[in-house]
Amino acid sequence: MLLKAIIVSDAPKLATSSCIIQRSSSRRKPLSTSSVPPRASRTNVDKQTTTTDGDFYQVLQRYSTLYRIVLARPMSNGLILDEWQRIYIQVVNELGLLLDGEKAKQCCMRLSCRLLVKGPEGFVQDPNYHMETRGSLYDAWETMDGLTSSNWPGFYDSGSGSIDVRIVATHSKVSQKACCPPKSIYIHISPVFEEPYSFHALPLVIGPVEVEAEKSARTNDTWGADRQSKAMHRAFCLDQTSMSVFLIKEGWMCGTPGKMWDSALVLSDMLVNRIRHQPQYLEHRRIIDLSAGTGSVGLLISSIYQRWFPDRMPQITLTDLPEALSLIEFNKNLNFNSDINANVRIEPLEWGNIDHTTHIANSGPVDLIIASDVVYNPSCFSLLVQTLETLSTPGRTVIYLGYKRRGLKEEDEDQFFKLCSANFHISLVQKNQMSDGFGDWEREQAPLVRDSDDGKGWMGILPSGRTSSLGNPQETGVRVYRLTKKIN
Structure with missing residues (x-):
C-alpha cells in the first residue's frame, strides 16, 4: 500500500502525540477519495475545497468512522507475573488524527484484554496465562493531557485513555516456578459492548512481550531502549468458535x-x-x-x-x-x-x-x-x-x-x-x-x-x-x- 504520507501533496504536515503523518515522494498509495466516474455519485460536500487548516482538518475527518486504538506511549515489553502495568492508548482515525471537540467528549469505551500465542491455526488464547484489568486513577499532571480517571479500563469522555493490566497464571503451578523462562505473548485489547458504550474502534494487539515469574536484571530495566515497545498489530477474527485471529503488524512511523x-x-x-x-x-x-x-x-x-x-x-x-x-x-x-x-x-x-x-x-x-x-x-x-x-x-x-x-x-x-x-x-x-x-x-x-x-x-x-x-x-x-x- 503505498500511501506514504499525507495523501495530498500540498497538505499541511500533521502531527499528533501518537504518530506523525509523513510526506513522501514515493509512487504509491492512497490519498483517494470517494467519488467515481458517475457524476450522480458526487455530492456538494465532495466538491468543496478547503482554504484553512481548520477546514482541511474537517475534510480529513469527514469519513472517519473506522477508528483505531493505538499506543499513546511506548510500553515495556517485559512484564512480571502478578504486577500491574499501565498501557496508555488513544483513539485516532486512519491518518493518526485524534478525536477533537464533541467527538472526544462522546468517547466512552470499556476495554477488555486477552493474551494470544501463536498456534497451528492462527493466534489463540494463551492457555497458561490470562490478563486482569482495572480502571486507571491519574495524578493531577496527567489530567492535563486529556486523561480522565474512570472506574473501568478504557476511555471516558476523552479520546485519550489507559488500561491497567496484570498477567496472572491460569494454573498455580506456573506461578510457583522459581524461574519461569521468558514466554512471548501478545496483548489483545478490544472494546466491550457494555454501558457506557458510545462507539467502536479497531482493536489493538501489542507484542510480543515476555512474561517472567520475577524481576531480573533485564526486566528491571524498564526504561532501556531495548525494553520499550511501540509495536502495534491489527487482528482479523478467523474463527468465532476458537476466537483465533490473523495478525498484521503496522509501522506507523514508516509512513504510507x-x-x-x-x-x-x-x-x-x-x-x-x-x-x-x-x-x-x-x-x-x-x-x-x-x-x-x-x-x-x-x-x-x-x-x-x-x-x-x-x-x-x-x-x-x-x-x-x-x-x-x-x-x-x-x-x-x-x-x-x-x-x-x-x-x-x-x-x-x-x-x-x-x-x-x-x-x-x-x-x-x-x-x-x-x-x-x-x-x-x-x-x-x-x-x-x-x-x-x-x-x-x-x-x-x-x-x-x-x-x-x-x-x-x-x-x-x-x-x-x-x-x-x-x-x-x-x-x-x-x-x-x-x-x-x-x-x-x-x-x-x-x-x-x-x-x-x-x-x-x-x-x-x-x-x-x-x-x-x-x-x-x-x-x-x-x-x-x-x-x-x-x-x-
Missing part, C-alpha cells in the same frame, strides 16, 4: 506503507466474505496485491485458503516499492510457516518500471489485481494506469480498486478515471449490480458485490442494530471500482 488504510479493511473483508461462502471463487487463480503495504489483503486471503481450503490455494504475488517489502515479509512470517512459500510471493514493483512489470507479467496471465488506496498522487496517475494495462489481459483480468476521498480535487479524480476509461471498462461495485466486460473466470463465479458488513471482520463483533454515536462503522467513504481491460 506501514498502515492499514480503510480501503484495505473494506476490500479484504469483501473478498474474505465471498471466499467463505464460495471457496471456488479464487480457486487456483493468479492474484496480484498491488502496492500491498502491510500485505493485509493478500496475506489474509492466503490465510483463509490455507486454513479451510488448502486444496484450492490461489497463487498470490504481493508487490510494493523495494524499501517497503520488509514489512510484508515480516507479516508473512508472522502468520505462516515455510510451506506457504510456493503460493505466496513478494516482489518489488514500482509503477512504470518496465523491468519490474515484465518480470511479474512473465510469470503468467493475471486473474485478479487488488489495488487498495493507490489513487493519491496526480503526477503518478499515468504510471499507475500504464502498470495496470501491462498486467491486465482482456477477457481475463479483473481489477478491484478501493478508493476513498481525502484530499484530491474533483478534476484530479476525473483525470485518473479518464486515463483508465481509454482502455478499461469501469463500474462502481454495489449490491446486486452486474457489470460489463467480465473475465471468463468471473463470469462463472459472478462478480464481487458490496455488503453492509464490509470492514466488520477487522472491527470484531459489533452488536446487531448498534451504531456509534460518532457514526456507523460501515459508512467508511470507501468506494470499490471494478475495472476490466477492453478488447481492442
Whole structure:
C-alpha cells in the first residue's frame, strides 16, 4: 500500500502525540477519495475545497468512522507475573488524527484484554496465562493531557485513555516456578459492548512481550531502549468458535506503507466474505496485491485458503516499492510457516518500471489485481494506469480498486478515471449490480458485490442494530471500482 504520507501533496504536515503523518515522494498509495466516474455519485460536500487548516482538518475527518486504538506511549515489553502495568492508548482515525471537540467528549469505551500465542491455526488464547484489568486513577499532571480517571479500563469522555493490566497464571503451578523462562505473548485489547458504550474502534494487539515469574536484571530495566515497545498489530477474527485471529503488524512511523488504510479493511473483508461462502471463487487463480503495504489483503486471503481450503490455494504475488517489502515479509512470517512459500510471493514493483512489470507479467496471465488506496498522487496517475494495462489481459483480468476521498480535487479524480476509461471498462461495485466486460473466470463465479458488513471482520463483533454515536462503522467513504481491460 503505498500511501506514504499525507495523501495530498500540498497538505499541511500533521502531527499528533501518537504518530506523525509523513510526506513522501514515493509512487504509491492512497490519498483517494470517494467519488467515481458517475457524476450522480458526487455530492456538494465532495466538491468543496478547503482554504484553512481548520477546514482541511474537517475534510480529513469527514469519513472517519473506522477508528483505531493505538499506543499513546511506548510500553515495556517485559512484564512480571502478578504486577500491574499501565498501557496508555488513544483513539485516532486512519491518518493518526485524534478525536477533537464533541467527538472526544462522546468517547466512552470499556476495554477488555486477552493474551494470544501463536498456534497451528492462527493466534489463540494463551492457555497458561490470562490478563486482569482495572480502571486507571491519574495524578493531577496527567489530567492535563486529556486523561480522565474512570472506574473501568478504557476511555471516558476523552479520546485519550489507559488500561491497567496484570498477567496472572491460569494454573498455580506456573506461578510457583522459581524461574519461569521468558514466554512471548501478545496483548489483545478490544472494546466491550457494555454501558457506557458510545462507539467502536479497531482493536489493538501489542507484542510480543515476555512474561517472567520475577524481576531480573533485564526486566528491571524498564526504561532501556531495548525494553520499550511501540509495536502495534491489527487482528482479523478467523474463527468465532476458537476466537483465533490473523495478525498484521503496522509501522506507523514508516509512513504510507506501514498502515492499514480503510480501503484495505473494506476490500479484504469483501473478498474474505465471498471466499467463505464460495471457496471456488479464487480457486487456483493468479492474484496480484498491488502496492500491498502491510500485505493485509493478500496475506489474509492466503490465510483463509490455507486454513479451510488448502486444496484450492490461489497463487498470490504481493508487490510494493523495494524499501517497503520488509514489512510484508515480516507479516508473512508472522502468520505462516515455510510451506506457504510456493503460493505466496513478494516482489518489488514500482509503477512504470518496465523491468519490474515484465518480470511479474512473465510469470503468467493475471486473474485478479487488488489495488487498495493507490489513487493519491496526480503526477503518478499515468504510471499507475500504464502498470495496470501491462498486467491486465482482456477477457481475463479483473481489477478491484478501493478508493476513498481525502484530499484530491474533483478534476484530479476525473483525470485518473479518464486515463483508465481509454482502455478499461469501469463500474462502481454495489449490491446486486452486474457489470460489463467480465473475465471468463468471473463470469462463472459472478462478480464481487458490496455488503453492509464490509470492514466488520477487522472491527470484531459489533452488536446487531448498534451504531456509534460518532457514526456507523460501515459508512467508511470507501468506494470499490471494478475495472476490466477492453478488447481492442
